[in-house]
Amino acid sequence: MITMLMAGGLGVAVVMVSFGAGVVVALKQSRKLSAPLIYLAAAAEQVGSGQTRPQMEKSGIEEIDLVYEELVRTADRMAGRISAERQFSADASHQLRSPLAALSMRLEEIEYLSNDEDVREEAANCLEQVERLAGVVNDLLAVSRSENAGGNEAVPLGPVFEQQREEWQRSYETVGRELTFEDNAGVAVLSRPGSLSQIIATLIENSLRYGEGTTSVVASKSGRGVMIHVTDGGPGVAPENVDSIFTKGFSTGGSTGIGLPLAKNLAEADGGRLELSKASPPTFALALNAVPQSLNPSKILPAGSIISVGARRRRR
Incomplete structure:
Protein backbone atom coordinates (compact mmCIF):
# COMPACT_ATOMS: atom_id res chain seq x y z
CA MET A 1 0.00 0.00 0.00
CA ILE A 2 2.79 2.36 0.95
CA THR A 3 4.56 1.51 -2.29
CA MET A 4 1.44 2.44 -4.28
CA LEU A 5 1.10 5.75 -2.46
CA MET A 6 4.74 6.55 -3.10
CA ALA A 7 4.35 5.69 -6.79
CA GLY A 8 1.23 7.86 -7.02
CA GLY A 9 2.94 10.76 -5.30
CA LEU A 10 5.93 10.40 -7.61
CA GLY A 11 3.61 10.43 -10.60
CA VAL A 12 1.89 13.60 -9.40
CA ALA A 13 5.25 15.24 -8.82
CA VAL A 14 6.38 14.31 -12.33
CA VAL A 15 3.19 15.75 -13.78
CA MET A 16 3.58 18.99 -11.80
CA VAL A 17 7.20 19.35 -12.86
CA SER A 18 6.27 18.68 -16.47
CA PHE A 19 3.45 21.22 -16.28
CA GLY A 20 5.74 23.85 -14.75
CA ALA A 21 8.39 23.23 -17.39
CA GLY A 22 5.73 23.54 -20.09
CA VAL A 23 4.55 26.85 -18.70
CA VAL A 24 8.11 28.20 -18.58
CA VAL A 25 8.79 27.09 -22.16
CA ALA A 26 5.46 28.54 -23.35
CA LEU A 27 6.14 31.91 -21.70
CA LYS A 28 9.63 32.03 -23.16
CA GLN A 29 8.34 31.14 -26.61
CA SER A 30 5.51 33.68 -26.39
CA ARG A 31 7.99 36.43 -25.50
CA LYS A 32 10.13 35.35 -28.42
CA LEU A 33 7.15 35.68 -30.77
CA SER A 34 5.45 38.74 -29.28
CA ALA A 35 8.45 41.08 -29.49
CA PRO A 36 8.83 40.78 -33.31
CA LEU A 37 5.07 41.16 -33.72
CA ILE A 38 5.15 44.37 -31.68
CA TYR A 39 7.99 45.67 -33.84
CA LEU A 40 6.05 44.67 -36.96
CA ALA A 41 3.02 46.60 -35.73
CA ALA A 42 5.27 49.61 -35.08
CA ALA A 43 6.64 49.34 -38.63
CA ALA A 44 3.08 49.31 -40.02
CA GLU A 45 2.33 52.40 -37.93
CA GLN A 46 5.39 54.12 -39.42
CA VAL A 47 4.06 53.47 -42.92
CA GLY A 48 0.63 54.73 -41.92
CA SER A 49 2.09 57.95 -40.54
CA GLY A 50 3.83 58.69 -43.83
CA GLN A 51 7.32 57.26 -43.30
CA THR A 52 8.23 55.58 -46.56
CA ARG A 53 10.99 53.36 -45.16
CA PRO A 54 9.97 51.59 -41.91
CA GLN A 55 12.83 50.61 -39.59
CA MET A 56 12.90 47.09 -38.12
CA GLU A 57 15.59 44.47 -37.64
CA LYS A 58 14.91 40.97 -38.93
CA SER A 59 13.49 38.72 -36.24
CA GLY A 60 14.76 35.41 -37.58
CA ILE A 61 11.20 34.12 -37.76
CA GLU A 62 10.55 33.45 -41.42
CA GLU A 63 6.84 34.29 -41.50
CA ILE A 64 7.24 37.61 -39.66
CA ASP A 65 10.23 38.60 -41.80
CA LEU A 66 8.26 37.85 -44.97
CA VAL A 67 5.45 40.15 -43.81
CA TYR A 68 7.99 42.88 -42.99
CA GLU A 69 9.67 42.60 -46.40
CA GLU A 70 6.30 42.91 -48.12
CA LEU A 71 5.53 45.93 -45.93
CA VAL A 72 8.77 47.56 -47.10
CA ARG A 73 7.95 46.86 -50.74
CA THR A 74 4.48 48.34 -50.25
CA ALA A 75 5.99 51.45 -48.66
CA ASP A 76 8.36 51.83 -51.62
CA ARG A 77 5.47 51.59 -54.09
CA MET A 78 3.46 54.12 -52.10
CA ALA A 79 6.42 56.51 -51.99
CA GLY A 80 6.82 56.26 -55.75
CA ARG A 81 3.16 56.94 -56.43
CA ILE A 82 2.99 59.86 -53.99
CA SER A 83 6.11 61.39 -55.52
CA ALA A 84 4.72 61.00 -59.05
CA GLU A 85 1.37 62.55 -58.08
CA ARG A 86 3.02 65.51 -56.37
CA GLN A 87 5.28 66.06 -59.36
CA PHE A 88 2.31 65.90 -61.72
CA SER A 89 0.38 68.35 -59.54
CA ALA A 90 3.31 70.76 -59.52
CA ASP A 91 3.90 70.47 -63.28
CA ALA A 92 0.21 70.85 -64.12
CA SER A 93 -0.08 73.86 -61.82
CA HIS A 94 2.90 75.58 -63.44
CA GLN A 95 1.57 74.85 -66.92
CA LEU A 96 -1.90 76.21 -66.09
CA ARG A 97 -0.90 79.45 -64.41
CA SER A 98 0.22 81.29 -67.58
CA PRO A 99 -2.85 80.40 -69.72
CA LEU A 100 -5.16 81.31 -66.84
CA ALA A 101 -3.47 84.68 -66.43
CA ALA A 102 -3.79 85.36 -70.17
CA LEU A 103 -7.46 84.30 -70.15
CA SER A 104 -8.15 86.51 -67.15
CA ASN A 138 -2.25 77.80 -56.44
CA ASP A 139 -3.69 75.52 -53.73
CA LEU A 140 -2.65 72.43 -55.69
CA LEU A 141 0.83 73.80 -56.13
CA ALA A 142 1.05 74.51 -52.39
CA VAL A 143 -0.17 71.00 -51.53
CA SER A 144 2.40 69.46 -53.87
CA ARG A 145 5.13 71.23 -51.92
CA SER A 146 3.92 70.13 -48.51
CA GLU A 147 2.66 66.95 -46.89
CA ASN A 148 -0.15 68.84 -45.16
CA ALA A 149 -2.75 70.94 -46.90
CA GLY A 150 -3.15 73.57 -44.17
CA GLY A 151 -4.60 77.00 -44.81
CA ASN A 152 -8.17 76.14 -43.78
CA GLU A 153 -10.34 79.07 -42.77
CA ALA A 154 -13.78 79.50 -41.25
CA VAL A 155 -16.00 79.98 -44.28
CA PRO A 156 -19.69 80.93 -43.89
CA LEU A 157 -21.89 79.08 -46.36
CA GLY A 158 -24.37 81.89 -47.05
CA PRO A 159 -22.03 84.06 -49.14
CA VAL A 160 -20.68 80.98 -50.94
CA PHE A 161 -24.20 79.90 -51.90
CA VAL A 175 -32.50 75.44 -70.19
CA GLY A 176 -35.73 75.90 -68.23
CA ARG A 177 -34.46 74.49 -64.95
CA GLU A 178 -34.33 75.79 -61.39
CA LEU A 179 -31.38 76.04 -59.00
CA THR A 180 -32.11 76.38 -55.27
CA PHE A 181 -29.93 76.82 -52.18
CA GLU A 182 -30.78 76.20 -48.53
CA ASP A 183 -28.46 76.67 -45.55
CA ASN A 184 -29.97 74.81 -42.61
CA ALA A 185 -26.61 74.44 -40.86
CA GLY A 186 -26.15 78.04 -39.81
CA LEU A 203 -21.31 69.54 -58.59
CA ILE A 204 -23.68 72.22 -59.92
CA GLU A 205 -22.12 72.06 -63.38
CA ASN A 206 -22.28 68.27 -63.32
CA SER A 207 -26.00 68.46 -62.50
CA LEU A 208 -26.58 71.03 -65.26
CA ARG A 209 -24.84 68.79 -67.79
CA TYR A 210 -26.30 65.40 -66.86
CA GLY A 211 -29.28 66.04 -64.56
CA GLU A 212 -32.90 67.07 -64.93
CA GLY A 213 -35.46 69.13 -63.04
CA THR A 214 -34.58 71.27 -60.04
CA THR A 215 -31.03 71.14 -58.68
CA SER A 216 -31.00 71.71 -54.93
CA VAL A 217 -28.00 72.52 -52.76
CA VAL A 218 -28.83 71.94 -49.10
CA ALA A 219 -26.52 72.29 -46.09
CA SER A 220 -27.40 70.71 -42.75
CA LYS A 221 -25.71 69.93 -39.45
CA SER A 222 -24.34 66.42 -39.00
CA GLY A 223 -22.79 65.80 -35.60
CA ARG A 224 -19.81 68.13 -35.32
CA GLY A 225 -19.72 68.74 -39.05
CA VAL A 226 -21.81 69.95 -41.96
CA THR A 231 -29.26 66.57 -55.92
CA ASP A 232 -31.58 66.82 -58.94
CA GLY A 233 -34.47 64.94 -60.53
CA GLY A 234 -32.49 63.18 -63.23
CA PRO A 235 -32.17 59.43 -63.81
CA GLY A 236 -28.90 59.38 -61.90
CA VAL A 237 -25.77 57.29 -62.28
CA ALA A 238 -25.95 53.90 -63.96
CA PRO A 239 -25.09 51.03 -61.57
CA GLU A 240 -22.07 50.00 -63.65
CA ASN A 241 -20.63 53.54 -63.37
CA VAL A 242 -21.10 54.13 -59.63
CA ASP A 243 -17.60 52.94 -58.73
CA SER A 244 -15.94 54.90 -61.57
CA ILE A 245 -17.31 58.45 -61.43
CA PHE A 246 -14.47 59.65 -59.18
CA THR A 247 -11.82 57.98 -61.35
CA LYS A 248 -9.61 60.42 -63.21
CA GLY A 249 -10.40 60.44 -66.93
CA PHE A 250 -13.75 58.65 -66.61
CA SER A 251 -16.63 60.34 -68.46
CA THR A 252 -19.92 59.31 -70.04
CA GLY A 253 -20.62 62.61 -71.78
CA GLY A 254 -17.44 63.53 -73.62
CA ARG A 273 -14.95 63.93 -48.01
CA LEU A 274 -17.05 63.89 -51.17
CA GLU A 275 -19.08 60.87 -52.17
CA LEU A 276 -22.10 59.76 -54.20
CA SER A 277 -24.55 59.00 -51.41
CA LYS A 278 -27.39 58.00 -53.74
CA ALA A 279 -27.23 56.94 -57.38
CA SER A 280 -30.88 57.66 -58.30
CA PRO A 281 -31.98 60.35 -57.97
CA PRO A 282 -28.33 61.47 -58.02
CA THR A 283 -27.21 62.87 -54.67
CA PHE A 284 -23.67 64.00 -53.93
CA ALA A 285 -22.72 64.53 -50.28
CA LEU A 286 -19.91 66.85 -49.21
CA ALA A 287 -18.91 66.46 -45.55
CA LEU A 288 -16.83 69.19 -43.88
CA ASN A 289 -15.79 70.05 -40.34
CA ALA A 290 -17.76 72.88 -38.75
CA VAL A 291 -16.86 75.73 -36.42
CA PRO A 292 -19.01 75.25 -33.26
CA GLN A 293 -21.63 77.95 -32.70
CA SER A 294 -20.54 78.21 -29.08
CA LEU A 295 -17.21 79.66 -30.18
CA ASN A 296 -16.73 83.24 -31.19
CA PRO A 297 -14.54 82.93 -34.30
CA SER A 298 -13.46 86.57 -34.08
CA LYS A 299 -11.81 85.75 -30.75
CA ILE A 300 -10.68 82.17 -31.35
CA LEU A 301 -9.34 82.57 -34.91
CA PRO A 302 -6.85 85.14 -36.18
CA ALA A 303 -8.18 88.40 -37.57
CA GLY A 304 -9.37 87.99 -41.12
CA SER A 305 -10.11 84.28 -40.82
CA ILE A 306 -13.86 84.79 -41.19
CA ILE A 307 -14.15 85.70 -44.82
CA SER A 308 -16.93 86.64 -47.16
CA VAL A 309 -16.89 84.76 -50.42
CA GLY A 310 -19.25 86.96 -52.37
CA ALA A 311 -19.58 87.84 -56.01
CA ARG A 312 -16.74 89.76 -57.49
CA ARG A 313 -17.39 93.50 -57.51
CA ARG A 314 -18.44 94.54 -60.99
CA ARG A 315 -16.29 97.27 -62.47
CA ARG A 316 -17.94 99.68 -64.85
Missing part, protein backbone atom coordinates in the same frame (compact mmCIF):
# COMPACT_ATOMS: atom_id res chain seq x y z
CA MET A 105 -6.62 89.54 -68.89
CA ARG A 106 -8.64 88.85 -72.05
CA LEU A 107 -11.91 88.59 -70.10
CA GLU A 108 -11.17 91.84 -68.27
CA GLU A 109 -10.56 93.53 -71.64
CA ILE A 110 -13.90 92.24 -72.95
CA GLU A 111 -15.65 93.41 -69.77
CA TYR A 112 -14.23 96.90 -70.07
CA LEU A 113 -14.61 97.42 -73.84
CA SER A 114 -17.97 95.84 -74.59
CA ASN A 115 -21.05 98.05 -74.71
CA ASP A 116 -23.43 95.10 -74.45
CA GLU A 117 -24.61 94.70 -70.86
CA ASP A 118 -25.20 90.95 -71.27
CA VAL A 119 -21.69 90.44 -72.67
CA ARG A 120 -20.19 92.44 -69.81
CA GLU A 121 -22.10 90.40 -67.23
CA GLU A 122 -21.11 87.07 -68.77
CA ALA A 123 -17.49 88.21 -69.02
CA ALA A 124 -17.57 89.15 -65.33
CA ASN A 125 -19.06 85.76 -64.39
CA CYS A 126 -16.41 83.95 -66.46
CA LEU A 127 -13.71 86.05 -64.86
CA GLU A 128 -14.94 85.03 -61.39
CA GLN A 129 -14.63 81.37 -62.32
CA VAL A 130 -11.18 81.87 -63.85
CA GLU A 131 -10.01 83.64 -60.69
CA ARG A 132 -11.39 80.83 -58.55
CA LEU A 133 -9.72 78.22 -60.75
CA ALA A 134 -6.45 80.15 -60.50
CA GLY A 135 -6.82 79.98 -56.72
CA VAL A 136 -7.35 76.22 -56.90
CA VAL A 137 -4.23 75.89 -59.06
CA GLU A 162 -25.07 83.42 -53.04
CA GLN A 163 -21.96 83.53 -55.21
CA GLN A 164 -22.86 80.22 -56.84
CA ARG A 165 -26.45 81.37 -57.37
CA GLU A 166 -25.28 84.46 -59.25
CA GLU A 167 -22.87 82.45 -61.39
CA TRP A 168 -25.23 79.63 -62.40
CA GLN A 169 -28.76 81.06 -62.24
CA ARG A 170 -28.84 82.30 -65.84
CA SER A 171 -27.43 79.03 -67.22
CA TYR A 172 -30.20 77.07 -65.48
CA GLU A 173 -32.91 79.50 -66.61
CA THR A 174 -31.69 79.17 -70.19
CA VAL A 187 -22.46 77.58 -39.03
CA ALA A 188 -19.18 78.25 -40.81
CA VAL A 189 -17.17 75.33 -42.16
CA LEU A 190 -13.42 74.79 -42.07
CA SER A 191 -12.13 74.82 -45.64
CA ARG A 192 -10.09 76.79 -48.12
CA PRO A 193 -12.50 79.28 -49.74
CA GLY A 194 -11.32 78.59 -53.28
CA SER A 195 -11.60 74.84 -52.78
CA LEU A 196 -15.12 75.00 -51.36
CA SER A 197 -16.38 77.18 -54.20
CA GLN A 198 -14.72 74.93 -56.78
CA ILE A 199 -16.23 71.75 -55.30
CA ILE A 200 -19.78 73.16 -55.22
CA ALA A 201 -19.39 74.67 -58.71
CA THR A 202 -18.25 71.29 -60.05
CA MET A 227 -23.24 67.92 -44.84
CA ILE A 228 -23.89 69.65 -48.17
CA HIS A 229 -26.14 67.62 -50.47
CA VAL A 230 -26.44 68.42 -54.17
CA SER A 255 -15.95 65.72 -70.86
CA THR A 256 -12.36 65.53 -69.63
CA GLY A 257 -13.26 63.41 -66.59
CA ILE A 258 -11.22 65.65 -64.28
CA GLY A 259 -13.90 67.66 -62.45
CA LEU A 260 -15.26 65.13 -59.95
CA PRO A 261 -11.86 63.54 -59.13
CA LEU A 262 -10.41 67.01 -58.54
CA ALA A 263 -13.38 67.97 -56.35
CA LYS A 264 -12.93 64.79 -54.29
CA ASN A 265 -9.21 65.49 -53.82
CA LEU A 266 -9.90 69.08 -52.80
CA ALA A 267 -12.45 67.92 -50.22
CA GLU A 268 -10.01 65.42 -48.74
CA ALA A 269 -7.23 68.02 -48.66
CA ASP A 270 -9.53 70.20 -46.52
CA GLY A 271 -10.18 67.33 -44.10
CA GLY A 272 -13.58 66.44 -45.55
Whole structure:
Protein backbone atom coordinates (compact mmCIF):
# COMPACT_ATOMS: atom_id res chain seq x y z
CA MET A 1 0.00 0.00 0.00
CA ILE A 2 2.79 2.36 0.95
CA THR A 3 4.56 1.51 -2.29
CA MET A 4 1.44 2.44 -4.28
CA LEU A 5 1.10 5.75 -2.46
CA MET A 6 4.74 6.55 -3.10
CA ALA A 7 4.35 5.69 -6.79
CA GLY A 8 1.23 7.86 -7.02
CA GLY A 9 2.94 10.76 -5.30
CA LEU A 10 5.93 10.40 -7.61
CA GLY A 11 3.61 10.43 -10.60
CA VAL A 12 1.89 13.60 -9.40
CA ALA A 13 5.25 15.24 -8.82
CA VAL A 14 6.38 14.31 -12.33
CA VAL A 15 3.19 15.75 -13.78
CA MET A 16 3.58 18.99 -11.80
CA VAL A 17 7.20 19.35 -12.86
CA SER A 18 6.27 18.68 -16.47
CA PHE A 19 3.45 21.22 -16.28
CA GLY A 20 5.74 23.85 -14.75
CA ALA A 21 8.39 23.23 -17.39
CA GLY A 22 5.73 23.54 -20.09
CA VAL A 23 4.55 26.85 -18.70
CA VAL A 24 8.11 28.20 -18.58
CA VAL A 25 8.79 27.09 -22.16
CA ALA A 26 5.46 28.54 -23.35
CA LEU A 27 6.14 31.91 -21.70
CA LYS A 28 9.63 32.03 -23.16
CA GLN A 29 8.34 31.14 -26.61
CA SER A 30 5.51 33.68 -26.39
CA ARG A 31 7.99 36.43 -25.50
CA LYS A 32 10.13 35.35 -28.42
CA LEU A 33 7.15 35.68 -30.77
CA SER A 34 5.45 38.74 -29.28
CA ALA A 35 8.45 41.08 -29.49
CA PRO A 36 8.83 40.78 -33.31
CA LEU A 37 5.07 41.16 -33.72
CA ILE A 38 5.15 44.37 -31.68
CA TYR A 39 7.99 45.67 -33.84
CA LEU A 40 6.05 44.67 -36.96
CA ALA A 41 3.02 46.60 -35.73
CA ALA A 42 5.27 49.61 -35.08
CA ALA A 43 6.64 49.34 -38.63
CA ALA A 44 3.08 49.31 -40.02
CA GLU A 45 2.33 52.40 -37.93
CA GLN A 46 5.39 54.12 -39.42
CA VAL A 47 4.06 53.47 -42.92
CA GLY A 48 0.63 54.73 -41.92
CA SER A 49 2.09 57.95 -40.54
CA GLY A 50 3.83 58.69 -43.83
CA GLN A 51 7.32 57.26 -43.30
CA THR A 52 8.23 55.58 -46.56
CA ARG A 53 10.99 53.36 -45.16
CA PRO A 54 9.97 51.59 -41.91
CA GLN A 55 12.83 50.61 -39.59
CA MET A 56 12.90 47.09 -38.12
CA GLU A 57 15.59 44.47 -37.64
CA LYS A 58 14.91 40.97 -38.93
CA SER A 59 13.49 38.72 -36.24
CA GLY A 60 14.76 35.41 -37.58
CA ILE A 61 11.20 34.12 -37.76
CA GLU A 62 10.55 33.45 -41.42
CA GLU A 63 6.84 34.29 -41.50
CA ILE A 64 7.24 37.61 -39.66
CA ASP A 65 10.23 38.60 -41.80
CA LEU A 66 8.26 37.85 -44.97
CA VAL A 67 5.45 40.15 -43.81
CA TYR A 68 7.99 42.88 -42.99
CA GLU A 69 9.67 42.60 -46.40
CA GLU A 70 6.30 42.91 -48.12
CA LEU A 71 5.53 45.93 -45.93
CA VAL A 72 8.77 47.56 -47.10
CA ARG A 73 7.95 46.86 -50.74
CA THR A 74 4.48 48.34 -50.25
CA ALA A 75 5.99 51.45 -48.66
CA ASP A 76 8.36 51.83 -51.62
CA ARG A 77 5.47 51.59 -54.09
CA MET A 78 3.46 54.12 -52.10
CA ALA A 79 6.42 56.51 -51.99
CA GLY A 80 6.82 56.26 -55.75
CA ARG A 81 3.16 56.94 -56.43
CA ILE A 82 2.99 59.86 -53.99
CA SER A 83 6.11 61.39 -55.52
CA ALA A 84 4.72 61.00 -59.05
CA GLU A 85 1.37 62.55 -58.08
CA ARG A 86 3.02 65.51 -56.37
CA GLN A 87 5.28 66.06 -59.36
CA PHE A 88 2.31 65.90 -61.72
CA SER A 89 0.38 68.35 -59.54
CA ALA A 90 3.31 70.76 -59.52
CA ASP A 91 3.90 70.47 -63.28
CA ALA A 92 0.21 70.85 -64.12
CA SER A 93 -0.08 73.86 -61.82
CA HIS A 94 2.90 75.58 -63.44
CA GLN A 95 1.57 74.85 -66.92
CA LEU A 96 -1.90 76.21 -66.09
CA ARG A 97 -0.90 79.45 -64.41
CA SER A 98 0.22 81.29 -67.58
CA PRO A 99 -2.85 80.40 -69.72
CA LEU A 100 -5.16 81.31 -66.84
CA ALA A 101 -3.47 84.68 -66.43
CA ALA A 102 -3.79 85.36 -70.17
CA LEU A 103 -7.46 84.30 -70.15
CA SER A 104 -8.15 86.51 -67.15
CA MET A 105 -6.62 89.54 -68.89
CA ARG A 106 -8.64 88.85 -72.05
CA LEU A 107 -11.91 88.59 -70.10
CA GLU A 108 -11.17 91.84 -68.27
CA GLU A 109 -10.56 93.53 -71.64
CA ILE A 110 -13.90 92.24 -72.95
CA GLU A 111 -15.65 93.41 -69.77
CA TYR A 112 -14.23 96.90 -70.07
CA LEU A 113 -14.61 97.42 -73.84
CA SER A 114 -17.97 95.84 -74.59
CA ASN A 115 -21.05 98.05 -74.71
CA ASP A 116 -23.43 95.10 -74.45
CA GLU A 117 -24.61 94.70 -70.86
CA ASP A 118 -25.20 90.95 -71.27
CA VAL A 119 -21.69 90.44 -72.67
CA ARG A 120 -20.19 92.44 -69.81
CA GLU A 121 -22.10 90.40 -67.23
CA GLU A 122 -21.11 87.07 -68.77
CA ALA A 123 -17.49 88.21 -69.02
CA ALA A 124 -17.57 89.15 -65.33
CA ASN A 125 -19.06 85.76 -64.39
CA CYS A 126 -16.41 83.95 -66.46
CA LEU A 127 -13.71 86.05 -64.86
CA GLU A 128 -14.94 85.03 -61.39
CA GLN A 129 -14.63 81.37 -62.32
CA VAL A 130 -11.18 81.87 -63.85
CA GLU A 131 -10.01 83.64 -60.69
CA ARG A 132 -11.39 80.83 -58.55
CA LEU A 133 -9.72 78.22 -60.75
CA ALA A 134 -6.45 80.15 -60.50
CA GLY A 135 -6.82 79.98 -56.72
CA VAL A 136 -7.35 76.22 -56.90
CA VAL A 137 -4.23 75.89 -59.06
CA ASN A 138 -2.25 77.80 -56.44
CA ASP A 139 -3.69 75.52 -53.73
CA LEU A 140 -2.65 72.43 -55.69
CA LEU A 141 0.83 73.80 -56.13
CA ALA A 142 1.05 74.51 -52.39
CA VAL A 143 -0.17 71.00 -51.53
CA SER A 144 2.40 69.46 -53.87
CA ARG A 145 5.13 71.23 -51.92
CA SER A 146 3.92 70.13 -48.51
CA GLU A 147 2.66 66.95 -46.89
CA ASN A 148 -0.15 68.84 -45.16
CA ALA A 149 -2.75 70.94 -46.90
CA GLY A 150 -3.15 73.57 -44.17
CA GLY A 151 -4.60 77.00 -44.81
CA ASN A 152 -8.17 76.14 -43.78
CA GLU A 153 -10.34 79.07 -42.77
CA ALA A 154 -13.78 79.50 -41.25
CA VAL A 155 -16.00 79.98 -44.28
CA PRO A 156 -19.69 80.93 -43.89
CA LEU A 157 -21.89 79.08 -46.36
CA GLY A 158 -24.37 81.89 -47.05
CA PRO A 159 -22.03 84.06 -49.14
CA VAL A 160 -20.68 80.98 -50.94
CA PHE A 161 -24.20 79.90 -51.90
CA GLU A 162 -25.07 83.42 -53.04
CA GLN A 163 -21.96 83.53 -55.21
CA GLN A 164 -22.86 80.22 -56.84
CA ARG A 165 -26.45 81.37 -57.37
CA GLU A 166 -25.28 84.46 -59.25
CA GLU A 167 -22.87 82.45 -61.39
CA TRP A 168 -25.23 79.63 -62.40
CA GLN A 169 -28.76 81.06 -62.24
CA ARG A 170 -28.84 82.30 -65.84
CA SER A 171 -27.43 79.03 -67.22
CA TYR A 172 -30.20 77.07 -65.48
CA GLU A 173 -32.91 79.50 -66.61
CA THR A 174 -31.69 79.17 -70.19
CA VAL A 175 -32.50 75.44 -70.19
CA GLY A 176 -35.73 75.90 -68.23
CA ARG A 177 -34.46 74.49 -64.95
CA GLU A 178 -34.33 75.79 -61.39
CA LEU A 179 -31.38 76.04 -59.00
CA THR A 180 -32.11 76.38 -55.27
CA PHE A 181 -29.93 76.82 -52.18
CA GLU A 182 -30.78 76.20 -48.53
CA ASP A 183 -28.46 76.67 -45.55
CA ASN A 184 -29.97 74.81 -42.61
CA ALA A 185 -26.61 74.44 -40.86
CA GLY A 186 -26.15 78.04 -39.81
CA VAL A 187 -22.46 77.58 -39.03
CA ALA A 188 -19.18 78.25 -40.81
CA VAL A 189 -17.17 75.33 -42.16
CA LEU A 190 -13.42 74.79 -42.07
CA SER A 191 -12.13 74.82 -45.64
CA ARG A 192 -10.09 76.79 -48.12
CA PRO A 193 -12.50 79.28 -49.74
CA GLY A 194 -11.32 78.59 -53.28
CA SER A 195 -11.60 74.84 -52.78
CA LEU A 196 -15.12 75.00 -51.36
CA SER A 197 -16.38 77.18 -54.20
CA GLN A 198 -14.72 74.93 -56.78
CA ILE A 199 -16.23 71.75 -55.30
CA ILE A 200 -19.78 73.16 -55.22
CA ALA A 201 -19.39 74.67 -58.71
CA THR A 202 -18.25 71.29 -60.05
CA LEU A 203 -21.31 69.54 -58.59
CA ILE A 204 -23.68 72.22 -59.92
CA GLU A 205 -22.12 72.06 -63.38
CA ASN A 206 -22.28 68.27 -63.32
CA SER A 207 -26.00 68.46 -62.50
CA LEU A 208 -26.58 71.03 -65.26
CA ARG A 209 -24.84 68.79 -67.79
CA TYR A 210 -26.30 65.40 -66.86
CA GLY A 211 -29.28 66.04 -64.56
CA GLU A 212 -32.90 67.07 -64.93
CA GLY A 213 -35.46 69.13 -63.04
CA THR A 214 -34.58 71.27 -60.04
CA THR A 215 -31.03 71.14 -58.68
CA SER A 216 -31.00 71.71 -54.93
CA VAL A 217 -28.00 72.52 -52.76
CA VAL A 218 -28.83 71.94 -49.10
CA ALA A 219 -26.52 72.29 -46.09
CA SER A 220 -27.40 70.71 -42.75
CA LYS A 221 -25.71 69.93 -39.45
CA SER A 222 -24.34 66.42 -39.00
CA GLY A 223 -22.79 65.80 -35.60
CA ARG A 224 -19.81 68.13 -35.32
CA GLY A 225 -19.72 68.74 -39.05
CA VAL A 226 -21.81 69.95 -41.96
CA MET A 227 -23.24 67.92 -44.84
CA ILE A 228 -23.89 69.65 -48.17
CA HIS A 229 -26.14 67.62 -50.47
CA VAL A 230 -26.44 68.42 -54.17
CA THR A 231 -29.26 66.57 -55.92
CA ASP A 232 -31.58 66.82 -58.94
CA GLY A 233 -34.47 64.94 -60.53
CA GLY A 234 -32.49 63.18 -63.23
CA PRO A 235 -32.17 59.43 -63.81
CA GLY A 236 -28.90 59.38 -61.90
CA VAL A 237 -25.77 57.29 -62.28
CA ALA A 238 -25.95 53.90 -63.96
CA PRO A 239 -25.09 51.03 -61.57
CA GLU A 240 -22.07 50.00 -63.65
CA ASN A 241 -20.63 53.54 -63.37
CA VAL A 242 -21.10 54.13 -59.63
CA ASP A 243 -17.60 52.94 -58.73
CA SER A 244 -15.94 54.90 -61.57
CA ILE A 245 -17.31 58.45 -61.43
CA PHE A 246 -14.47 59.65 -59.18
CA THR A 247 -11.82 57.98 -61.35
CA LYS A 248 -9.61 60.42 -63.21
CA GLY A 249 -10.40 60.44 -66.93
CA PHE A 250 -13.75 58.65 -66.61
CA SER A 251 -16.63 60.34 -68.46
CA THR A 252 -19.92 59.31 -70.04
CA GLY A 253 -20.62 62.61 -71.78
CA GLY A 254 -17.44 63.53 -73.62
CA SER A 255 -15.95 65.72 -70.86
CA THR A 256 -12.36 65.53 -69.63
CA GLY A 257 -13.26 63.41 -66.59
CA ILE A 258 -11.22 65.65 -64.28
CA GLY A 259 -13.90 67.66 -62.45
CA LEU A 260 -15.26 65.13 -59.95
CA PRO A 261 -11.86 63.54 -59.13
CA LEU A 262 -10.41 67.01 -58.54
CA ALA A 263 -13.38 67.97 -56.35
CA LYS A 264 -12.93 64.79 -54.29
CA ASN A 265 -9.21 65.49 -53.82
CA LEU A 266 -9.90 69.08 -52.80
CA ALA A 267 -12.45 67.92 -50.22
CA GLU A 268 -10.01 65.42 -48.74
CA ALA A 269 -7.23 68.02 -48.66
CA ASP A 270 -9.53 70.20 -46.52
CA GLY A 271 -10.18 67.33 -44.10
CA GLY A 272 -13.58 66.44 -45.55
CA ARG A 273 -14.95 63.93 -48.01
CA LEU A 274 -17.05 63.89 -51.17
CA GLU A 275 -19.08 60.87 -52.17
CA LEU A 276 -22.10 59.76 -54.20
CA SER A 277 -24.55 59.00 -51.41
CA LYS A 278 -27.39 58.00 -53.74
CA ALA A 279 -27.23 56.94 -57.38
CA SER A 280 -30.88 57.66 -58.30
CA PRO A 281 -31.98 60.35 -57.97
CA PRO A 282 -28.33 61.47 -58.02
CA THR A 283 -27.21 62.87 -54.67
CA PHE A 284 -23.67 64.00 -53.93
CA ALA A 285 -22.72 64.53 -50.28
CA LEU A 286 -19.91 66.85 -49.21
CA ALA A 287 -18.91 66.46 -45.55
CA LEU A 288 -16.83 69.19 -43.88
CA ASN A 289 -15.79 70.05 -40.34
CA ALA A 290 -17.76 72.88 -38.75
CA VAL A 291 -16.86 75.73 -36.42
CA PRO A 292 -19.01 75.25 -33.26
CA GLN A 293 -21.63 77.95 -32.70
CA SER A 294 -20.54 78.21 -29.08
CA LEU A 295 -17.21 79.66 -30.18
CA ASN A 296 -16.73 83.24 -31.19
CA PRO A 297 -14.54 82.93 -34.30
CA SER A 298 -13.46 86.57 -34.08
CA LYS A 299 -11.81 85.75 -30.75
CA ILE A 300 -10.68 82.17 -31.35
CA LEU A 301 -9.34 82.57 -34.91
CA PRO A 302 -6.85 85.14 -36.18
CA ALA A 303 -8.18 88.40 -37.57
CA GLY A 304 -9.37 87.99 -41.12
CA SER A 305 -10.11 84.28 -40.82
CA ILE A 306 -13.86 84.79 -41.19
CA ILE A 307 -14.15 85.70 -44.82
CA SER A 308 -16.93 86.64 -47.16
CA VAL A 309 -16.89 84.76 -50.42
CA GLY A 310 -19.25 86.96 -52.37
CA ALA A 311 -19.58 87.84 -56.01
CA ARG A 312 -16.74 89.76 -57.49
CA ARG A 313 -17.39 93.50 -57.51
CA ARG A 314 -18.44 94.54 -60.99
CA ARG A 315 -16.29 97.27 -62.47
CA ARG A 316 -17.94 99.68 -64.85
